[in-house]
Amino acid sequence: MISLQHVSKRFGSDGAPAVADLSMEIEEGETVVLVGPSGCGKTTTMKMINRLIEPTSGSIVVNGTDVLRQDPVQLRRGIGYVIQSIGLLPHRTIAENMATVPRLVGWDDARIHKRVEELTAILELDQELLHRYPGELSGGQRQRVGVARALAVDPPVMLMDEPFGAVDPIVRGRLQEQFLDIQERLKKTVVFVTHDIDEAIKIADRIAILNKGGVIEQYAPPEEILRDPANDFVERFVGSERGLKRLALIKVSEIEVEEGPVVGPSASVEEAIRTIEKHDLGWASVVEDGELLGWVDGAVLEGRREVGEATPRRFSAYVTADSSLRQALDSIVTSRTQVAVVVSEGQRYLGILTLERISREIVS
């Protein structure tokens, strides 16, 4: 979808190039995050795609067309663009701001009106805001309007320059979730610049870690970068807690869980006690036809003959197949017996996860 070949940018006639001989391919529908320390050329690289910065040499092809042979104004109208400070037009209402590019490309009023309604729904914006001016909105609201505006003509490619950098961490988290949500539905090709590696890990399909001069140190999915950093630079940049960050990217359903101590309601108490002692957890899950009913221990079973006569206790927390290993880890360390019980939709029992099992994932 986007192909950069041997792209260089030098500001002024001498001095070190901001970007030197950078080549990368970006597939259709994927979110690629350019991340790196300041001065690594990540913003320069992004701005060369819509020619806000002209490359000194090399070629950039978007959707089969060489951008350097295209009229820059026409090119930009076909690429969504969001910047950190958003840059909403302060003298235009929110609705007019969202209509900016449709107006530039000559849509009629009816079509624009309909599109603004759609965008308002997609970004979950309050209808009431449409007739306000940008100065009257909160930072988070403005940011969402900025994204809506960039999506207005439904461009296949979006360039986003630290779009969530100017809002507080709570709002940023919500905006990231919303971005992932929208991206899941719209499947845009997104080039996203940030200096925040955690943001990159959270939203990227692939991360390009850039060093000074636009040198790509590693270009890989987040999980791979965390598991197998290409060199010291990447390892330092990714930072400590590499293992923990990786756990956040792996779903419980992706690894094998242990069966754990399981008894059926028809099992005898002796059998149940044997199972409990064998696993040395002090309890066993009660599962009937695949459905998890709860847990029993020696005290609960006291004086009964069959497990079914006792009332199983409810687990205070489970993890689901969709949970990340990081959430599972949290569940493990806060549970009394250092185990997380895994269930799927409809309380179907899947098994248990232990600290040992998860740490095996970290070192693998």
Added chain:
Amino acid sequence: MNQPVIGAILDWDWVGRQLDTIGVQLVEHVQLTAIAVGVGFVISFPLAVFAYRHKRFYAPITWVTGVLYTIPSLALFILLIPYTGLSTATAEIGLVSYTLLILIRNIVAGLRAVPADVKEAAEGMGYTRRQILWSVELPLALPVIMAGVRIATVTTIGLVTVTALIGKGGLGFFILRGLRDFFPTASIVGAVLSVALAVVADGLLLLVQRFLTPWARAVKVRAFA
């Protein structure tokens, strides 16, 4: 305190008899001012946009208009008489040249104050340079530009009275006549009406500015809410 003193000096009968002339001179005063500010704006605008886009021309342009601004008005009119005579042109050349510095400085300052992120976003969305100027930069520079127009207008209204010396002058006609004939009523009528005109013109322009920049009000309302 002032009221009875001025009242005693004023020859109200004369004022009553001169109402028609006062009207005529008032209209002339407004015309001279409007032409001066209007022509001044038409000259200043392209120069200011040019100086904004080509930074190195800003200093020479403001230097030349600054020199014009410092020439005493009386001297300027006398210098012009050999060329343009005792005409409206003479008056306007002087008046226009005094508006240039104020207008150019304010237009450039207004354009320079447009937030860089707004310009960058506009460029990134595919606005042409011309579209950025007309639909982003100028609207956002409007409050500062209008401030310049207000200062230029008020200044010109005061200066118009000086052109009475070359046979124009609007309300300055009465000021000069009062001095010549030792007749304070005429001078006071001319001066007071000239000041009043300046205050009214400034107020009207402020209203125009408010009307043209509804977003600025909306933001302020929120800031105080």
